[in-house]
Amino acid sequence: MSIRTWRRSAATLAAAAVTLLGGALTTGSAHADGGSAPYLFAAPEVGLAVPDDGEGQVSWGLDSKGRTLQDVHVTVDITGISSFASTSNDFCVNGLCAFDRGDVGEHGTGGVVDIKAKPEAELGTSGTAVITGTASGKTLAPFTVEVTVGAVDLVVNTIEQIDDAEPGSTLTAPITVANTGSLTAATTDYRFAISPGLSFAKRFPNCDYDTDKNTGSWEQTIATCHFTTPIEPGKKYKLSTALKLKVKKSALHEILSYAPTVTSTTVPATARTTSTADLSLVPDGSAPPAAGAPQHSQWAIHAANTADLAVTGDTATAKPGATATLTATVGNLGPASVNRATYDDHLGLLVGIPEGTTTTQVPAACDPWTEGGSGEPALGAPQYMCDLDSRFDSGHTQRLTFTVEVDADAPATTSSSVTAQLAYGGALPYDTDKANNTGTFTVTVPGGAATSTTGGSGSTGGGTQPSPQTGTRTTAASGASGTTGGNAPAATGSLASTGGNGAMTIACAGAAALALGGAAFAFARGRKARA
Incomplete structure (x- = not known):
């Protein structure tokens, strides 16, 4: 069966946009004062790459809650990290970075302060940057960002698409995760999402499974697996038991997406109990070069079906x-x-x-x-x-x-x-x-x-x-x-x-970004917010 190649770029961009904007909204909701007051938000944790990769930043956004605000002033105070980090931005004076935005419309606004670790800074050193502001004569709730020297940078492998998967068969997904950063990931969550034509052939005790009943979403089943295996810098790991997927009789054009997330860079005070039945990570050689390695990926599976x-x-x-x-x-x-x-x-x-x-x-x-x-x-x-x-x-x-x-x-x-x-x-x-x-x-x-x-x-x-x-x-x-x-x-x-070419998917992601307007700009510049 000849099947037109499905292009993954639009879906990947949309997933990244949803993840980013969703995180921003989740972070900000704690400061929304019942959902009515404008609030500041940012990535709560930032890791500075060593050596510097030019991407360190404190990004902030202001959600105006759909109203017009007058005389908006925002200050990012980086004096708390000045002992180990510096900035080249000329609008920062004595550790205070001022943003005078004037009147701000219903889509909000945002800004970025570029930072990098000083050459003599030791890995693991941390401090806080504080974002404050006023709008329409009222003080906004401050937002604190924890900044750490060093970063965990988890990347994944890509899997070549399949064009002739047989309905009723079982596929093996050779998934890996590697750390191209400079700090160890002590605990990690790995998220696997599959479309309706696929199912997990085996389930594990340390994975949470969620089935989406909304037929408008392609992510029919999501497995979030919790790993306590430390992922060390420069090393790659594979799953202790290969992830296997069943191809249903209804399969046609299907997707498996996978993305790891660092949950801690230090050993938790209370270790999670594990069992031999758990899915875990095992060493699998050296990490690939950081350049070009994706942080999340999708496997396209086309079934030989009608x-x-x-x-x-x-x-x-x-x-x-x-x-x-x-x-x-x-x-x-x-x-x-x-x-x-x-x-x-x-x-x-x-x-x-x-x-x-x-x-x-x-x-x-x-x-x-x-x-x-x-x-x-x-x-x-x-x-x-x-x-x-x-x-x-x-x-x-x-x-x-x-x-x-x-x-x-x-x-x-x-x-x-x-x-x-x-x-x-x-x-x-x-x-x-x-x-x-x-x-x-x-x-x-x-x-x-x-x-x-x-x-x-x-x-x-x-x-x-x-x-x-x-x-x-x-x-x-x-x-x-x-x-x-x-x-x-x-x-x-x-x-x-x-x-075609995923135009609708991109349009949905674009609409989400426009909803936050200038506020989303604060997150657009960074490739990632490092833990």
Whole structure:
């Protein structure tokens, strides 16, 4: 089975953005005063690389809680770390780094103080930097950042994608973790997340397992394993028992993501009890060069499987000037499930509107579809591209209902095609039975013109069923409503017209970043916040 290579970059960027912004919000929530007062936030711990890598910094953000603040002043006091760290920023005087932001809008603001360890500083030396500020004449709650000389820098290996995994088989994930930093990680959590078409072949006592019931998320099951094996600088470790994954009968395009997190750089006062059944880490040679080594990765697993999408149209009878409803029904006959969160080519339905009728109401998940890209209004277009549910599991059915008004000169019988295809054009690569990918909308018009017409997927003429088309999606706000099943998008305009390649995933991460605006900038500069 020939499968188009799935591009992981967008999903990786989105995961990083969610992790970063999620951490920022979690940190800040303790200072939100019941969720209403503006507050300062930052990475609570910062490690300074030895030798310096130019990335040491104290990054801060101000969440304005959606309001406009006047006369904002923020100061980062680094006198508490001045004995072992220094800064080259010219806005820092005598250890006080001042930020005068003036008026700040609803998206907040942020800033960065670059710091590095002094040449004579000893590994493990630590101190605190304190962030304070005022806004609109009120004092903001201070935020303290612990700064340490040295850093734990955990990196992982990458695994080459699989294009022909057999449903029902078991795969082995050769996962490692290495420390390219200068401090030892005494305890570590390792997070493994898998998409719905995979399952863990074995579970371990020292791992917590969480199954996400939200079908809109690709991370169906998450295992967080707690390791007490010290991860020393310059060394690499592998799992004591290889991580094995079962490929389900519903598998199609699947993902395993993995990322370690340092939980302490010193031995805990109370050691965690372990057993021989625990998953642990064992030495596996030297750490790779730090340059280019990822801190988290994803393994793309494509199954040699198919999903049969079946489409049926609808018939209606209406006189000229009256309205009719037409419902397209799409079902997945399996065996594979389709998940657009794990594959770039999203599932869509190209809906043609019968000639001689005009749409007066369309589902929120549908946008006009035009060959030339000149744009069409949301209502009255000859054809639409509709997003189908993001998780289209085997056995799932979705209905999309259109309302049309019959024109005065409508023919006695008029019809058009509705076709399941990729949302950006092209046939479904995983569907080997194309015969049932297309259904028909038919409107019978009593007293209509004598000539009957069969439009091709919204085309105005011809009588042949079309092959899946390519075109341009045009978004426009119509206020129209429709009927969708499952978790279809609730508004029009959810896809860009520039093609796939993870555009939707990047857009979601971008929206999250815009929500914090300038505040998120504080975290954007650093590759990582070292523990």
